[in-house]
Amino acid sequence: GQQLNQSPQSMFIQEGEDVSMNCTSSSIFNTWLWYKQDPGEGPVLLIALYKAGELTSNGRLTAQFGITRKDSFLNISASIPSDVGIYFCAGHFQGAQKLVFGQGTRLTINP
Amino acid sequence: DAGVIQSPRHEVTEMGQEVTLRCKPISGHDYLFWYRQTMMRGLELLIYFNNNVPIDDSGMPEDRFSAKMPNASFSTLKIQPSEPRDSAVYFCASSFRDRNGYTFGSGTRLTVV
Numbered sequence: 001g002q003q004l005n006q007s008p009q010s011m012f013i014q015e016g017e018d019v020s021m022n023c024t025s026s027s028i029f030n031t032w033l034w035y036k037q038d039p040g041e042g043p044v045l046l047i048a049l050y051k052a053g054e055l056t057s058n059g060r061l062t063a064q065f066g067i068t069r070k071d072s073f074l075n076i077s078a079s080i081p082s083d084v085g086i087y088f089c090a091g092h093f094q095g096a097q098k099l100v101f102g103q104g105t106r107l108t109i110n111p
Numbered sequence: 112d113a114g115v116i117q118s119p120r121h122e123v124t125e126m127g128q129e130v131t132l133r134c135k136p137i138s139g140h141d142y143l144f145w146y147r148q149t150m151m152r153g154l155e156l157l158i159y160f161n162n163n164v165p166i167d168d169s170g171m172p173e174d175r176f177s178a179k180m181p182n183a184s185f186s187t188l189k190i191q192p193s194e195p196r197d198s199a200v201y202f203c204a205s206s207f208r209d210r211n212g213y214t215f216g217s218g219t220r221l222t223v224v
Contacts, residue, residue, distance in 0.1 A: 033212050042115075042202050042215030043154075088154070098167065099144075099213060101154040 006089050006102030014110050019076040021105045023089035032065050032072040033099070035088040043088055047074070069094075076107075084109050115216035117203050123222045129191040132219045134203030135184055144213060145178055145188050146202040154202075160186065193223045 003026045013019060023032070031050050035043035047058050049065035049072060056063055062075045072091070076083055089102040116135040124130050136143050144159040158168040163180045171178070175194070180186040190197055200220050204213035 035212075040217070042204070042218050044215070045212035048212045098156055098159070100156075103153050 004089065004091070004100050004102045006105055008105060009103065010106040010108070012108045012110065013079060015079060015081060017079055019079055019083070019107060020073060021087060021089075022071060022073040023091075023102045024071045025091065025093070026070075028069045028094040029065075029072075029091040030069075030094050031092045032063070033090045034061075034063050034072075034074045035090060035101075037086045037088065037104075039085070046087075079107075079109055081109055081111060083107060115203055115205050115214050117201075117216035117219050119219060120217065121220045121222075123224065124193055126194055126223055127192045128223075129189065130193045130197075130221060130223075132188040132201050132203075132221070134186045134188075134216060136186070136203070136205030137214055138184065140205035140207050140214075141183075142206045142208070142213075143180060143186050144204040144206075145186070146204065146215075148200045148202060148218070157188070190221075193221075195223045198222050 006023045033048050034046045036046050037043045046061055047056050047063040049056055052065055052069045053067050054065040060077045065072055084107055086104045086106050088104045090099050115137055118133045141162050145157040147155045147157055155170055157170045158178045159166055160180045176190055178188045198221055200218045202215050202218045204215040206213045
């Protein structure tokens, strides 16, 4: 079946370090989305990508839609304490209406 | 806009009781989704509606779960009878068209004892 794999599952970094996480899928995606979830809240959309090769930034966040349409990455530069949380990739498989979520990357920052 | 509003935020109930979760989507959004989040299974799509019509309920775990959307501004997810394994955080989300990012509510944390 169609699978979406997100890595790493967790990250422990020092404040100020850069962060990189990625997702790969077994099938072609039409969209890639990156969400962040804070404790006790729902996921919040960070970046949306709609075209292969697209590179989009949102402040210190940068995400790219892989050229093969089967992968995407999210980078966070100069991490700060409020970046702590769980980051999810998500997307629509080609021909599908449902949004599929990755397993999440839990980010912990040591001050 | 106040965003997607879910109630209650927390629900503790005894096994066998009926539980009803409520959701008010963002005005103008034509898609509504119900997700369940657990540590073991992550975010699972239970059911989604388009223009108040259920489109795909293949994620609903069993007949104990049902969802309705009587109008564009309200949806319910009902569990009857509830079981301890239903304990999870249930999220409602809405979107305008299905290709855009979804806006999630703050969730309902359900504990069945």
